[in-house]
Amino acid sequence: MVAVAPTDEWLEDLINKPLELLKKTINGKEDQNSFYHYLMKHGMYRSSHHAGDIYVKMKEKNLWERFALYENKYKRKWKGPSVPIYLFPVQEKRGMFQSSMKKSGVCFKDEIFFFVTDQEDPKEYEALFVHEYHHCVRMKRLSKKDDQYNLLDSIIFEGLAEHAVKEYCGEEYVATWTNAYEEKELSEYYRKWIEPNLNVKRNSPLHDQLLLGQKSYPKMLGYSSGYRMVQNYLNKHDTSxxxxxxxPSTVFLP
Known part of the structure; x- marks a missing residue:
């Protein structure tokens, strides 16, 4: 099986029909409409006109070949699974990570979606791949059912994945949310909001509010907390x- 799906060929014919594109994926086979709305929240393109310009640049940069090399490299390094990988243009105008999004992704246990555009530094693509594929490998190792994951699991997923970016790509490629808060400030937030809700399940609205810092919570609160928890663990243990x-996520509890 070819790990990186030929979405370059799919987009050639169906860039104006994203729902038809999603029929070719695993999670999009049943309800393309709701799945497309979910992917748009994570960065998939909305405007096919704008996406067309990005698609041309993606082909010029040979991104499908590049991501195939990443998949081969990290699958070997991490003894990871083979899952379908899909590349689509990013929705540049808005996103959960920054006001003008250049890259994003979303990982499921059985497939990974990457949303990209032209990058001056190609290492940014590798950093994105490392973060999302790390999720995939960890899911495989943990072997938990979807409804068993809680907020603690989610914040550790993010913390570990971004520390992998730091280790394999360099500190300059880690996300800005990794150092958004001072130690004392984040500790207070953790005690006040994260710690009492570590067992909140993924399907609870509170889960994403805390993870992403929605509503009145500090932005990217869960992500930042997870990164700091993993950092504290690595400071105490000489390991990779x-x-x-x-x-298990509980290993990282303070």
Whole structure:
């Protein structure tokens, strides 16, 4: 099976019909409409006109070949699974990570979606791949059912994945949310909001509000907390992120 799906060929014919594109994916086979809305929240393109310009640049940069190389490299390094990988243009105008989004992704246990545009520094693509594929490998190691994951799991997923970016790509490629708060400030937020809700399940609205810092919560609160928890663990233990990829989330509790 070819890990990186030929979405370059799909987009050639169906860039104006994203729902038809999603029929070719695993999670999009049943209800393309709701799945497309979910993916748009994570950065998938809305405007086919704007996406067309990005698609041309994606082909010029040979991004499908590039991502195939990343998949081969990290699958070997991390003994990871083979899952379908889909590349689509990003929705540049808005996104959960920054006002003008250049890259995003979303990982499921059985497939990964990447939303990209032209990058001056190609290492940014590798950083994106490392973060999302790390999720995939960890899911495989943990072998938990979807309804078993809670807020603690989610924040550790994000913390570990971004520490992997730091280790394999360099500190300059980590996301800005990794150092959004001072230690004392984040500790107070953690005690006040994260710690009492660590067992909140993924399907609860509170889960995403805390993870992403929605409503009145500090922005990217859960992500930042998870990164700091993993950082504190690494400060106490001389180890690498690969040795932690299958560790239970409770290991990282302070």
């Amino acid at each position: 992120t690969i040795s932690l990829i299958g560790k």
